[in-house]
Amino acid sequence: MLKGVTSFLQYLREVHIKELPVPSSVKVVYGNESADFDSVVSALAYAYCSFQMHPEDPLIPIVNIPKKELFLRRDIVRALERSKVSEDLLFFAEDLKSLKERFGPLTAVLVDHNSVEATMGPYIAAVVGVVDHHKDAGLHPDVKPRVIRTAGSCSSLVIRYWHKYLPVSAFKDIGLLCLGAGLIDTSNFSSKVEDPDKEALNLYEKLFPDLDRELFYKQIKRDKDDLSGFSIENILKKDYKQFEVQDSGAENKILIGISSVVKPLSWFYENFGGESRFRDECVKTQTQRMVDLYIVMTAWMDGGTFKRELVILSSAPELCQDIVENISDTLQLEDKSLTTKTASSPQYYRTFQQLNTSASRKQVAPCVSHAFQNIKL
Ligand SMILES: [Mn+2]
Known part of the structure; x- marks a missing residue:
């Protein structure tokens, strides 16, 4: 069994995509078009956890912007660096397009939103799952999972969903990124905190008992607020x-x-x-x-x-x-x-x-x- 987010992404690129027959119904998971910390991490975490349950049927996590726009999100770039996940292994909007061109329309799990955005319509043939904390548009009533509820961070809902099936240790390599999303979205678990956020925090505390959370929060916040050099x-x-x-x-x-x-x-x-x-x-x-x-x-x-x-x-x-x-x-x-x-x-x-x-x-x-x-x- 492969370990770690990097191995997972390498497996997707070097084995999974290469071995898929053409045409195939390729499965992807992606967040909303803002491609903020929560969206990017929720997609990555969902795909990574799902792979541990169902290695035979992987989902490809998509960062839903062109690769050249990632540099604008310094909070994400630096968090990936800290977790030793190379940007070059991630899948971006252009990869989504080429997957569709090669294999046909895609099947998607939506995280951090719950209806397919207009720009994504042409690429997505069917939605097969939703995990989100925005207002429920009432679509896709029969998909599994269909988790749409209030939470400070969508990442907390992703963690909570997979923690029903996976042991604490399974989250070790994705936990720090998810904690980052939770910290940003709830200002270090001080506002908009709901039960799923508390449960996720409980898990992070087990995973990283020695982490100085306040310091970590300040670091991510500083990265997010760092707009120096941008137009x-x-x-x-x-x-x-x-x-x-x-x-x-x-x-x-x-x-x-x-x-x-x-x-x-x-x-x-x-x-x-x-x-x-x-x-x-x-x-x-x-x-x-x-x-x-x-x-x-x-x-x-x-x-x-x-x-x-x-x-x-x-x-x-x-x-x-x-x-x-x-x-x-x-x-x-x-x-x-x-x-x-x-x-x-x-x-x-x-x-x-x-x-x-x-x-x-x-x-x-x-x-x-x-x-x-x-x-x-
Ligand atoms: Mn969100």
């Missing part, structure tokens, strides 16, 4: 999700994009030549992504206080105005825009302090969708 464009690209929303009559639909960033707007203004430059970059992203509504969510610690801001822009000012009115109460938005819309600028662009700091993108995305569905067009 605004790259920072906005680093943690991005988009989704389409239909109104209740299914007559109109809009595409919404949300970037999450770990620095306040003032940091962008200071480091990148002022407010207008930041605004221009947001407009550029919105145009390039071809989204009707583009949102930037900032989240950071101001001294000891956790703060959030929300930037919202659109080339459809009236629609945007209506949506903002609709979400304002729930998110407790306080307008702090420096510039106002002028007759010459058809663009809606506003910045807000989001006083409801407990609402992360997980809550803001459904809130905005709901607002659009409520608007009388």
Whole structure:
């Protein structure tokens, strides 16, 4: 029996894929399009654990971004280094495409999301399992596993699911990466902690009794917040999700994009030549992504206080105005825009302090969708 994440990935590349007949229904597991720490690690952990139970039927874990974009996620890059997992062994978006081209449409387990994103539609023939902590879209009712519930980190749900079948020792080589996801998602198990997170933490404590958790958390957090040398464009690209929303009559639909960033707007203004430059970059992203509504969510610690801001822009000012009115109460938005819309600028662009700091993108995305569905067009 092969041991370790590296051996597992090497086996997939050098044996499994080479021996598969063409065509085959290749099985993959992947996280959501933001490809954040939780998504990447949940996919890797799910595949690794599954392989220990069913070595005859491996799943290929996919990091759902082009390989050249991984460098933007320093928390992931450095955590992989610490766990001695080489980037070159991982499978990325381009590998997913070539797997499909070679073997035919793929079968997938979804982690850290529970419906196939539009961009993935052409590659995935069937979903065969879901483990997630986002709002349940009610799809894939009969798959096994189908674990969709609240948890600080999806990695905790993956750990909990496989711990039903595998002994503690089976998690040794993947545990540190999963702990990293748990630490990031729950701020060192101090917020959004649910039972699955507690159970996962219990396992990590057995695996790594001597680990200084606080120190480890600080290290990962520092890596995540380290944006030195990145352009605004790259920072906005680093943690991005988009989704389409239909109104209740299914007559109109809009595409919404949300970037999450770990620095306040003032940091962008200071480091990148002022407010207008930041605004221009947001407009550029919105145009390039071809989204009707583009949102930037900032989240950071101001001294000891956790703060959030929300930037919202659109080339459809009236629609945007209506949506903002609709979400304002729930998110407790306080307008702090420096510039106002002028007759010459058809663009809606506003910045807000989001006083409801407990609402992360997980809550803001459904809130905005709901607002659009409520608007009388
Ligand atoms: Mn997650």
